[in-house]
Amino acid sequence: MIELKTFGNHSEISHPRRVRKYVLIWCNKGGLTIVVDEKELQLSQYDVLTITSGQIHYIKEWKDADGFILEFTLDFFCKTDNDIELIFQNGLFCHFDMNEVITIPNHAGIQWNLLQIQQELEAQPFQYLITIHSRIELILVEINRAKIEHGDEIWKPDALFLKFLELVRSNFKHNYSLSEIARMLGTTEARLNEQSKLHTGRTAQNVIYGLIASEAKRLLTYQNLTVKEVAYELGFNDPFYFSNFFKKYANVSPKLYQQQFSI
Numbered sequence: 001m002i003e004l005k006t007f008g009n010h011s012e013i014s015h016p017r018r019v020r021k022y023v024l025i026w027c028n029k030g031g032l033t034i035v036v037d038e039k040e041l042q043l044s045q046y047d048v049l050t051i052t053s054g055q056i057h058y059i060k061e062w063k064d065a066d067g068f069i070l071e072f073t074l075d076f077f078c079k080t081d082n083d084i085e086l087i088f089q090n091g092l093f094c095h096f097d098m099n100e101v102i103t104i105p106n107h108a109g110i111q112w113n114l115l116q117i118q119q120e121l122e123a124q125p126f127q128y129l130i131t132i133h134s135r136i137e138l139i140l141v142e143i144n145r146a147k148i149e150h151g152d153e154i155w156k157p158d159a160l161f162l163k164f165l166e167l168v169r170s171n172f173k174h175n176y177s178l179s180e181i182a183r184m185l186g187t188t189e190a191r192l193n194e195q196s197k198l199h200t201g202r203t204a205q206n207v208i209y210g211l212i213a214s215e216a217k218r219l220l221t222y223q224n225l226t227v228k229e230v231a232y233e234l235g236f237n238d239p240f241y242f243s244n245f246f247k248k249y250a251n252v253s254p255k256l257y258q259q260q261f262s263i
Contacts, residue, residue, distance in 0.1 A: 002072040002132060004118050007032075007062070010069050016058045016222050016263060021071040022093050023051040024139070028111055030065035034058070036099045037218060038261070046107035048143055049100075052093045054169055054215075056222045068114045070136070074166065076129075077136060081159035086140055088157050090147050095165045096200075097214055104146045113139050160187060161195040164204070168211050175235025178205055213249035216242075220258040227254045 003021075016035075025034065027043040034041050034049060036057045043049055043065075051057050053074065078084045087093055091100075104110050113135040120128040120135075148154065163185055168176075181204075182189045192204040200207055212234055219230045231242035246254045 001076045002070075002121070002129075004068060004070050004114065004121055007059075007065055007067050007069070013057070013059050013069060016056050018054055018056045018218070018222075019071060020053050021073050022053050022077070022087065023055075023057070024070040025049045025051070025067065026070070026110060026114060027065055027067040028107075029067065031063040032059055032065040033061040033063075035060050037097055037214070038221070039097070039099060041099065041101050043101055044103075046104050046110075047101050048104055048110065049102070050092045050094075050143075051099060052095055054218075055097075055099070056218050068118075070114065070117070070139075072136065077133065079133075083137075084159045084162050085157055086137065088162050089140070090144050090152060090155050092140060092143060095169065095211065102143055102146055102150075104142065105149060106142055106146070109142050110139055155199075157199055158195055160185065160191070161199050164192055164195065165207070165211070168208050169215070172212060172215055172234045173232075178208070181208075209245075209249070213246065216246055216254065217250065217257070217261075220254055221261045222263055227258065230254065 025043065025048065027045060027047045029045055031042065031044045034043060034057060036049075036051055037055055040060065041049060074087075077087060088095075091098055117132050117135050120132050164181065167181055167184060176184070178189050178192065182192055185192075189204065196202055196204040196207045202210070216230060216234060219225055219233060220227070223230075225233065227243065228239045231239040234242065236242035236245070243254055246257070250257055252260075
């Protein structure tokens with residue numbers, strides 16, 4: 001549900017891994033190199049990085065680094081639509097592989113709240129999960145403020161669109177149609193298309209295709225699967241059709257992509 005560890009006692013992150021939690025990495029001292037999916041990122045003192053649930057990531061290099069790794073599930077944090085919108089505001093936990101390193105001017109506030117979360121988790125006083133939820137809110141607000149100070153535009157996503165993304169990402173194998181997804185969310189295809197075009201400039205179906213292509217790259221790179229097995233994991237009954245689909249989005253066949261990037 002929620003976990004907080006220091007760099008020193010989180011050695012498993014030195015190897016490629018994926019967790020169904022939202023991950024926040026805070027560097028309080030030194031520096032480190034982190035790989036998220038296909039992107040290599042450098043964190044220095046007072047930098048923060050957010051990683052979306054399901055993204056494969058690992059720390060490639062340590063440079064006398066000290067800090068925290070905070071992980072929490074969507075169910076823990078997102079009690080209301082406002083929570084859902086906050087966690088994704090300004091692309092903090094972006095579904096579209098747009099991870100970025102954010103420097104925090106008010107670094108003392110981030111460090112203080114992470115230390116308080118650590119104490120709450122260790123002591124587990126009455127209603128400690130409520131206070132931890134509030135402290136995560138404060139951390140996310142501080143990161144949002146830092147982005148605005150850097151000149152970023154404010155992006156406030158709609159909760160329905162975020163629920164749509166989560167549903168797609170959690171059910172690749174089922175290969176749900178857009179009409180089925182709309183029904184499961186209690187909305188219409190037209191509404192999902194409206195939200196998708198508003199937030200991405202693409203139709204809902206094309207958003208789905210983009211998410212599938214990103215997941216295919218993860219499976220081809222980090223999992224010991226054949227192209228045929230990857231196709232089935234993503235709901236394709238025909239591996240040949242999957243190969244054509246992948247080539248359209250990656251400009252290379254899945255087999256060649258796997259040869260070039262697999263770890």
